[in-house]
Amino acid sequence: MTPVRAERTRRTRRAIGRGAVAVMLLALAAAGLWRAFGSSHHPQSLQARTYAVARGLRCPTCEGQSVADSQSDLARQMDGVIAAQLVAGRSPDQIHAWFAERYGDQVLLDPPAHGLGLLAQAVPIASVVLGLTAVLVQLRRWRRRGRRGPTPIPMVDELRPVDGA
Amino acid sequence: VTQPAPVRRVAGVRMRPLAWSVVALALLAALTAGLAGALGGRNAADAAALMTGRTAPPLAGSSLTGGRLDLTDLRGHVVLVNVWASWCGPCRQELPLLAKFQQANRSTGVVVLGVVTRDSAGPARSLLASSGASQIRSIQDPTGALAVSWGATGVPESFLVDRAGRIRARCIGAVSPAWLDRNVAPVLAAS
Numbered sequence: 001m002t003p004v005r006a007e008r009t010r011r012t013r014r015a016i017g018r019g020a021v022a023v024m025l026l027a028l029a030a031a032g033l034w035r036a037f038g039s040s041h042h043p044q045s046l047q048a049r050t051y052a053v054a055r056g057l058r059c060p061t062c063e064g065q066s067v068a069d070s071q072s073d074l075a076r077q078m079d080g081v082i083a084a085q086l087v088a089g090r091s092p093d094q095i096h097a098w099f100a101e102r103y104g105d106q107v108l109l110d111p112p113a114h115g116l117g118l119l120a121q122a123v124p125i126a127s128v129v130l131g132l133t134a135v136l137v138q139l140r141r142w143r144r145r146g147r148r149g150p151t152p153i154p155m156v157d158e159l160r161p162v163d164g165a
Numbered sequence: 166v167t168q169p170a171p172v173r174r175v176a177g178v179r180m181r182p183l184a185w186s187v188v189a190l191a192l193l194a195a196l197t198a199g200l201a202g203a204l205g206g207r208n209a210a211d212a213a214a215l216m217t218g219r220t221a222p223p224l225a226g227s228s229l230t231g232g233r234l235d236l237t238d239l240r241g242h243v244v245l246v247n248v249w250a251s252w253c254g255p256c257r258q259e260l261p262l263l264a265k266f267q268q269a270n271r272s273t274g275v276v277v278l279g280v281v282t283r284d285s286a287g288p289a290r291s292l293l294a295s296s297g298a299s300q301i302r303s304i305q306d307p308t309g310a311l312a313v314s315w316g317a318t319g320v321p322e323s324f325l326v327d328r329a330g331r332i333r334a335r336c337i338g339a340v341s342p343a344w345l346d347r348n349v350a351p352v353l354a355a356s
Binding site for chain 1: 308313
């Protein structure tokens with residue numbers, strides 16, 4: 001085999017190897033996407049679909065547990081109702097609304113965006129935005145001070161002698 | 166020589182940056198606590214009022230004696246729907262009171278309708294007999310699905326349904342003679 005031909009063969013092998021790796025990575029990515037979105041949005045078994053709906057409901061007699069996580073009698077009853085409604089062809093949103101009618105909006109772990117629910121969602125976001133703004137403003141001040149050199153000593157009221165002191 | 170921190174004057178009040186931060190944090194904490202209380206603490210206070218004023222959900226099924234019972238067949242009566250079970254201690258104490266209440270108000274069209282939840286017919290019938298409450302008719306709810314469809318959170322729990330089929334009062338836990346007096350009389354008077 002001539003050196004030129006040998007070099008071509010090496011290049012071809014490298015290209016095939018790279019192509020195979022790329023195909024494998026693409027296949028893995030596609031499988032991951034299918035598992036993340038395809039399978040969770042359309043769970044196969046009734047048990048998995050019931051669990052998915054129950055995860056969005058707060059157990060009314062528990063402290064901070066979802067119906068899916070709770071082992072209470074009421075949570076098991078609710079599981080049975082969820083399964084029966086799924087078999088009857090109702091959607092997860094319809095089932096959540098059905099429970100909210102009977103146990104109030106607080107039964108929903110993701111409360112609707114109105115009234116107190118909206119406030120509860122808005123306050124953390126507003127706090128983060130305000131906090132970031134404050135940090136940015138402070139950083140800009142420090143930068144300006146750094147360019148101008150040391151800050152002069154401020155003349156403030158406290159430094160003046162108090163009359164009669 | 167240490168220099169004093171810069172002081173700001175806002176609305177006549179001198180505030181240092183640190184003080185501003187403390188005030189802001191305190192306000193945020195108060196707001197968060199208020200929200201948590203408003204969203205999480207409503208359960209107990211509002212649960213009793215949640216179903217009140219609404220049309221009673223469907224309630225039908227097999228009775229303990231084998232027949233079929235349906236709340237809609239009792240339209241025109243004032244119905245006290247009572248969710249109970251033979252394994253529930255407070256229910257055992259409540260049943261004799263409910264039996265007496267139904268007996269005393271029979272002439273005014275008041276009916277007690279039981280929902281035996283997550284229980285077997287045998288023990289439920291035995292308890293009714295031993296409590297002198299055999300005249301209380303009950304629908305079997307072995308899975309608890311009927312109780313959930315009424316928004317019940319446990320046993321015993323009672324719902325007072327007026328003659329038009331609307332829920333007028335709800336009692337979480339065992340009813341007392343005072344609760345019955347306070348709630349049944351206005352419903353009877355209104356209908």
